[in-house]
Amino acid sequence: MKKIEQWVRPNIRQLKPYSSARNEFSGEASVWLDANESPFNLPYNRYPDPLQNDLKEKLAKQRGVMPENIFLGVGSDEAIDLLYRIFCEPGRDNAVSITPTYGMYRVCADINGVEYREVPLKKDFSLDCDAILQTIDTHSRLLFLCSPNNPTGNVFPAIEIERLITAFDGIVVVDEAYIDFSSRPSWIRRLNEFHNLVVLQTFSKAWGSAGVRLGMAFASPDIIGYYNQVKYPYNISDLVQRYAMEMLDRENEVRRWVDEILSVRSRFVERLSDIPMVKTVYPSDANFVLVKMVESEKIYLRLVTDGIVVRNRSKVALCGDCLRITIGTDREMNVLLETLKSYS
Numbered sequence: 001m002k003k004i005e006q007w008v009r010p011n012i013r014q015l016k017p018y019s020s021a022r023n024e025f026s027g028e029a030s031v032w033l034d035a036n037e038s039p040f041n042l043p044y045n046r047y048p049d050p051l052q053n054d055l056k057e058k059l060a061k062q063r064g065v066m067p068e069n070i071f072l073g074v075g076s077d078e079a080i081d082l083l084y085r086i087f088c089e090p091g092r093d094n095a096v097s098i099t100p101t102y103g104m105y106r107v108c109a110d111i112n113g114v115e116y117r118e119v120p121l122k123k124d125f126s127l128d129c130d131a132i133l134q135t136i137d138t139h140s141r142l143l144f145l146c147s148p149n150n151p152t153g154n155v156f157p158a159i160e161i162e163r164l165i166t167a168f169d170g171i172v173v174v175d176e177a178y179i180d181f182s183s184r185p186s187w188i189r190r191l192n193e194f195h196n197l198v199v200l201q202t203f204s205k206a207w208g209s210a211g212v213r214l215g216m217a218f219a220s221p222d223i224i225g226y227y228n229q230v231k232y233p234y235n236i237s238d239l240v241q242r243y244a245m246e247m248l249d250r251e252n253e254v255r256r257w258v259d260e261i262l263s264v265r266s267r268f269v270e271r272l273s274d275i276p277m278v279k280t281v282y283p284s285d286a287n288f289v290l291v292k293m294v295e296s297e298k299i300y301l302r303l304v305t306d307g308i309v310v311r312n313r314s315k316v317a318l319c320g321d322c323l324r325i326t327i328g329t330d331r332e333m334n335v336l337l338e339t340l341k342s343y344s
């Protein structure tokens with residue numbers, strides 16, 4: 001049995017997936033009478049391609065992988081949830097992650113009845129690899145590493161992530177939702193080296209398409225095969241598939257957006273540091289900054305009253321008195337800066 005198969009839940013290993021009309025016949029035809037669709041309201045009357053082949057082909061070329069390395073989900077949130085369903089037997093297996101990090105890893109564990117083990121980052125937000133390895137046991141199936149990490153904004157060194165991928169007898173998920181804002185290379189280029197690696201990316205951040213709900217998992221064809229078995233047959237709508245094809249043609253524009261966000265971020269950080277109530281602005285490789293403030297809770301509420309919403313992270317582990325601030329336009333950041341100045 002292949003290694004990946006050994007980690008898969010027995011019911012999923014034995015699953016006979018639903019075979020949709022469009023799975024059974026996907027060629028050219030002039031008369032389509034196989035899927036109980038309406039003959040009216042073209043082109044929306046037809047079910048979408050269940051495997052999103054055209055989109056995957058285009059995306060594969062852009063990312064330098066094979067279409068067989070790609071799963072597309074309703075946001076990366078779907079890709080996270082399905083990993084639990086594929087690999088974790090409820091009540092028996094566990095998932096390991098860091099804290100603080102993105103909240104959906106825990107929520108999906110809870111929904112799926114899977115134990116979730118959190119290993120605190122060190123005080124400087126670096127990985128505690130030894131503690132992570134000590135937390136892992138024979139029932140650990142998933143290890144989530146968000147890099148750049150949300151909400152701390154830092155990227156973890158490749159050497160440390162590689163140590164964990166190599167040492168862990170299970171699936172390592174590197175969540176790269178914010179990778180486009182970082183100068184570090186994506187783990188996608190190392191997929192062929194590690195059969196237990198899943199890399200998550202999304203259209204929701206740098207690609208400016210959070211409302212569309214499209215996330216990506218890149219992994220070995222074996223893992224993608226299991227994703228395809230457990231997903232809903234038509235999880236990505238035709239509208240979204242077309243939209244994403246058009247978005248991929250706008251790669252240069254997306255790069256310009258990222259450059260703009262990065263220059264707004266550096267101007268914002270510089271000016272923010274001059275405000276007396278700001279204690280620490282943590283370095284960021286993402287489109288947000290984590291900021292420690294004097295009486296952050298009060299500031300958060302005052303900002304809300306003034307119509308400015310940031311993310312209050314002050315109750316999150318290691319983030320006492322911290323607000324997470326997304327980088328918007330120059331104008332939006334100036335409004336925030338002027339408002340903060342008016343409080344001192």
Ligand code: PMP
Pocket residue numbers: 074075076077078102146150175177178201202203204210213214215
């Ligand atoms: N991963 C991280 C680290 C995130 O911060 C987010 C959203 N905030 C997601 C995944 C989910 O992204 P999506 O919109 O693709 O579901």
